[in-house]
Amino acid sequence: MAAIRVNNAVKRFGNVMALQHVTLEVDSGQTVAILGPNGAGKTTLIDMLVGLSRLTSGNIEVLGHVMPKESRRVRERIGLCLQSTAFFPRLTVRETLSLYQHFFTRRRSVDELLDWVQLTEKASEPVSKLSGGQQQRVALAAALVNDPEVLFLDEPTTGLDPQARRDIWDLVEMSRQHGRTVILTTHYMEEARHLADRVIILDRGRVVADGAPNALIRQYAPNRVVRVSGDHLESLEKLGWNPVAGASGHEWQRPLEDHDQSLESLLAAARQSGAHVQRVSIQESSLEDVFLHLTGRSLSA
Ligand SMILES: Nc1ncnc2c1ncn2[C@@H]1O[C@H](COP(=O)(O)OP(=O)(O)O)[C@@H](O)[C@H]1O
Numbered sequence: 617m618a619a620i621r622v623n624n625a626v627k628r629f630g631n632v633m634a635l636q637h638v639t640l641e642v643d644s645g646q647t648v649a650i651l652g653p654n655g656a657g658k659t660t661l662i663d664m665l666v667g668l669s670r671l672t673s674g675n676i677e678v679l680g681h682v683m684p685k686e687s688r689r690v691r692e693r694i695g696l697c698l699q700s701t702a703f704f705p706r707l708t709v710r711e712t713l714s715l716y717q718h719f720f721t722r723r724r725s726v727d728e729l730l731d732w733v734q735l736t737e738k739a740s741e742p743v744s745k746l747s748g749g750q751q752q753r754v755a756l757a758a759a760l761v762n763d764p765e766v767l768f769l770d771e772p773t774t775g776l777d778p779q780a781r782r783d784i785w786d787l788v789e790m791s792r793q794h795g796r797t798v799i800l801t802t803h804y805m806e807e808a809r810h811l812a813d814r815v816i817i818l819d820r821g822r823v824v825a826d827g828a829p830n831a832l833i834r835q836y837a838p839n840r841v842v843r844v845s846g847d848h849l850e851s852l853e854k855l856g857w858n859p860v861a862g863a864s865g866h867e868w869q870r871p872l873e874d875h876d877q878s879l880e881s882l883l884a885a886a887r888q889s890g891a892h893v894q895r896v897s898i899q900e901s902s903l904e905d906v907f908l909h910l911t912g913r914s915l916s917a
C-alpha cells in the first residue's frame with residue numbers, strides 16, 4: 617500500500633509558488649530524501665504532508681487518510697521532527713519525552729527511547745544544557761515516542777558537526793531497518809545518497825528528478841572525471857582536457873566517457889604530448905552533478 621499519495625499539489629504564498637504541481641507516491645517501507653536548495657519548497661511539502669498547512673489546490677493522502685481533513689487520525693501514526701524544535705529549556709530530557717508521550721495513546725517507554733538515542737546518561741539534564749547534536753537526538757526521540765509508521769524529518773542534520781550528523785544517520789538507518797517509512801528533506805547530497813532508497817529532487821517547487829540515487833547519477837551524470845596533476849600539462853588542452861579552476865595550471869581534468877578506450881590509453885596520450893603526469897585520480901559523479909545538469913545551478917549555491 618502507498619504510505620503517501622500527493623496529486624497535483626500546488627501551494628502559493630502570494631506571488632510565490634512554493635509547490636508547483638507536485639505528484640508523487642511513496643510506498644510503505646521506503647526511505648525517501650527530498651533534496652533541494654534553500655527555498656525549493658521542502659519544508660512547505662512536509663508541512664502539507666503532516667497537515668500543518670493547507671494546499672492551494674491538489675490533494676494529499678497519508679496512510680489512506682485525506683490531509684489535512686483527517687490529520688487528527690494520521691498524527692497518532694506519524695512522527696515529526698521539524699527543522700527546529702523549541703523545547704522547554706528547563707525541563708530535563710526525561711521530562712521532555714514524558715511530555716510528548718501525553719499526546720499519544722500508542723507510546724514507547726521513555727527508557728527505551730533514551731537508550732535508542734543514547735541519552736540515558738543525560739536523562740536528568742535540562743535540555744538547554746545539551747549540545748546541538750544531543751538536542752537533535754531528543755527531537756528525534758520525541759518524534760519516535762508513538763512508534764510511528766511514517767517518520768518525517770525536515771533537514772535533520774542542518775548545522776550539526778560531522779559526528780553529530782553520523783549519529784542522526786544511524787538513527788534514521790535504524791528506523792529504516794525496522795521497516796518504517798521515512799521521508800526526510802536535506803540540502804546535503806551526501807546525506808541523500810547515504811540514507812535514501814529514493815531521491816526526489818525539488819527545485820523551485822517542482823520535482824525535477826525522482827529515482828534511486830545511483831540510477832539518477834547513471835541517467836543524468838554518467839561521466840566520471842579523470843584528474844591529473846604534474847608539470848607541463850598545457851599540452852593536454854588539445855587532447856580535450858581542461859585546467860582545474862584555482863590550481864594554477866598544475867591540475868587538469870577531463871570526462872572519462874564510457875566509449876574512451878581506457879584510462880591507460882588516455883594517460884599514454886597525455887605523456888606522449890609532453891605532459892609530466894605525477895598523480896592521477898578519478899572523481900565519481902554525485903547527486904550534485906545531477907542537480908547541476910538538471911537546473912544549471914549548483915545545489916549548495
Ligand atoms: N509562510 C510563508 N509565507 C510566504 N512565503 C513562504 C512561506 N513559507 C515559505 N515561503 C516561500 O516558499 C518557498 C519555499 O520555501 P520552503 O518550503 O521553506 O523551502 P525549503 O524548505 O526548501 O528551504 C520560498 O520561496 C519561501 O520564501
Ligand SMILES: [Mg+2]
Nearest residue numbers: 658659699771
Ligand atoms: Mg526548509
